[in-house]
């Protein structure tokens with residue numbers, strides 16, 4: 437496969453490079469903004485799980501760049517990620533884990549008594565290819581982002597976060613509806629139809645009366661007396677929210693011709709760090725000889741890894 441093949445297969449990847457965005461994800465936030473007018477007139481924003489930084493670029497372009505020098509001083513944008521990010525003018529960076537209390541505290545301190553008007557999160561865990569596990573970790577990441585939002589958002593503020601439309605997603609909608617008067621699911625055309633990815637767009641933030649600020653991922657444990665927790669004992673009801681799709685000309689599942697004037701471009705910004713670098717550092721000199729384990733799924737609920745490994749050893753000896 438030639439180096440131009442991704443440019444053919446992915447129009448948003450190609451456009452991102454042409455327009456100077458660090459990642460094709462930029463179009464997802466741009467399309468959300470075009471649809472919901474989320475960024476108009478804002479000066480304070482939080483970008484969670486921000487690396488390599490295309491959403492931060494969008495925030496800077498919409499919020500910071502249009503202003504003159506004295507007004508720019510009022511702008512506060514903070515980008516947080518586990519990975520390092522090349523600098524973006526107008527955006528302060530924090531390299532941290534959004535599920536940690538210390539990260540929430542650092543973001544609160546950054547605003548110095550002010551509140552953010554929007555919190556966005558494009559967070560995604562590294563895929564383990566175990567679908568249900570990935571979806572679970574993803575929903576925990578959203579709850580971490582939402583927890584931070586409950587501390588830093590001003591009344592009336594907005595929250596945008598990547599979700600996976602999977603079985604347990606109603607749990608996330610339930611949480612969002614506690615804090616936002618208007619919640620919907622948005623599918624940008626820059627997000628492939630074939631992907632379970634979508635975005636929640638939650639507007640009109642309002643802390644419910646009596647809510648004790650806390651990390652929502654452990655609220656069940658830390659505040660079992662909370663009225664919301666008590667109300668939901670037993671099976672939580674299935675919650676549905678409206679679905680809004682971006683109606684654009686370009687289709688991210690289609691292959692486009694490159695055209696006569698096409699010029700190949702390198703990515704705008706190579707990642708500064710990547711999760712796999714840490715693994716390479718630790719395993720650099722270790723020769724990993726792994727043996728695949730054959731797992732036979734019959735109608736059992738549990739597949740015992742010990743059994744799978746010993747079955748494999750038997751078949752090796754044959």
Ligand SMILES: C[S@@+](CC[C@H](N)C(=O)[O-])C[C@H]1O[C@@H](n2cnc3c(N)ncnc32)[C@H](O)[C@@H]1O
Pocket residue numbers: 458459461462484485486487488489490491492516517518519532533534535558559560561562577
């Ligand atoms: C899809 S990328 C974000 C792309 C980004 N919005 C952009 O436009 O360039 C997902 C990011 O989530 C980050 N991430 C995953 N779990 C995280 C966590 N617990 N805390 C902070 N960042 C996290 C990853 O490091 C990764 O950079």
